[in-house]
Amino acid sequence: MDYNYNQEDKALVAVDCIIFGFDEDDLKLLLIKRGFEPEMGKWSLMGGFLKKNETLDEAANRVLQTLTGLDEVYMEQLYGFSKIDRDPVERTISVAYYALININDHNPKLLDQHSAQWFSIGDIPPLIFDHHEMLNKALRRLRRRTSTNPVGFELLPKKFTMRQLQKLYEVILDEELDKRNFQKKIKQLDVLVKLKEKDMTSSRKGSFLYEFDKEKYEKKVSDGFTFKM
Amino acid sequence: MDYNYNQEDKALVAVDCIIFGFDEDDLKLLLIKRGFEPEMGKWSLMGGFLKKNETLDEAANRVLQTLTGLDEVYMEQLYGFSKIDRDPVERTISVAYYALININDHNPKLLDQHSAQWFSIGDIPPLIFDHHEMLNKALRRLRRRTSTNPVGFELLPKKFTMRQLQKLYEVILDEELDKRNFQKKIKQLDVLVKLKEKDMTSSRKGSFLYEFDKEKYEKKVSDGFTFKM
DNA sequence: TCAAAAGTGTTCCCGCTACACCCATGT
């Protein structure tokens, strides 16, 4: 008594990537100008269809790499979107992923090829389909994650200043933070390494650079530690 | 220059439901004995294929209703599972949902029809495919949700005792809680109504019954309140 | 010497935790 799978409807399955970057003091989103109908010329998240021989994670990584040239990027599956007419051409289920990249790392040529552009999170143009809904979910998730996991560092260069890190938290959480309390909090988590180097571009005095110590963090986690900002 | 959607691979899309219930002092999971190949006779989450004209949410609700007879149940989309061979018969993407039901409400006849049975969460039999992974994700999500949203009440009868509520939190969070601190905490949230009635089945003295005041909760939320246990 | 950002400590308060005894009732 086998069940006949053939009687079931199949659907197109896509992935869409909400790609976040952080530049100076703004959280940014990478969008492409759609090069085909429907909605040609409008702004859109970067997406692609799931292929027979790849998982959703693989598809999302492929899509991200196609646009940025980057591999080994922090990505997380967000949610499955399935409104019947979300894509007017054909029934398509889309699984959204969000990615956190260091905005200086990507390949600018690839961006041009896809007519892609960074937008400040406070200044997003109209997007096609349900992409705004995806973005909102991604933002909420990002807020939660940065509060409970050390994922913020994915958006920064390897070496960063306290100021940059604080600003990052401020734009993600959308609230101002007290400098002293912020430093106290992050330092007592004891997962940063203070370098001897200073960044001299931001002030005459210069500010010390820090690195996230991933090994230390993971060791602490396995001892029951939980990151909490 | 239309893009040709037809060149893309289609896939079967399914939903699987992690159905939680709470009985006396155990968190329980509703499983069915699979009536068809592959893996006929093994235990499985209740699932079904997505149809052309329904969303994932609708499919999950249909599947839940088929098994329990219940409608308007708390459900939440969990995660999309997509390993290539997760279903050995054919490539199937499955989107998992979890549901919280009052275990006394369901229709026992329907359970029989599907050879379904409740299992204590500490005593789950081997499951087919990646259903254990789904369950683990659901449990982690449920823990977080009950800590930050008043979803626990979905698992209880409309009227419940403090004892029941505390026990519920204990089995979900998998830790013992102090009776006094628990009452203090939940009472200061100020979203319960203490009834005049007592439940006389649990002790000679009897214990007061409470109801969750959803309207009050929602009013408070719109004033900036956040539930936190 | 001044402008501009970096760096640094203390106090107060609230919320969480730990903890033990009396109450009501049916048998």
Next chain:
DNA sequence: ACATGGGTGTAGCGGGAACACTTTTGA
């Protein structure tokens, strides 16, 4: 009268929030 579960208060501690001045150095 006793056994069973129901119900209640307080003290101490720790972590988060508020808050302002000094330092460095290039121009």
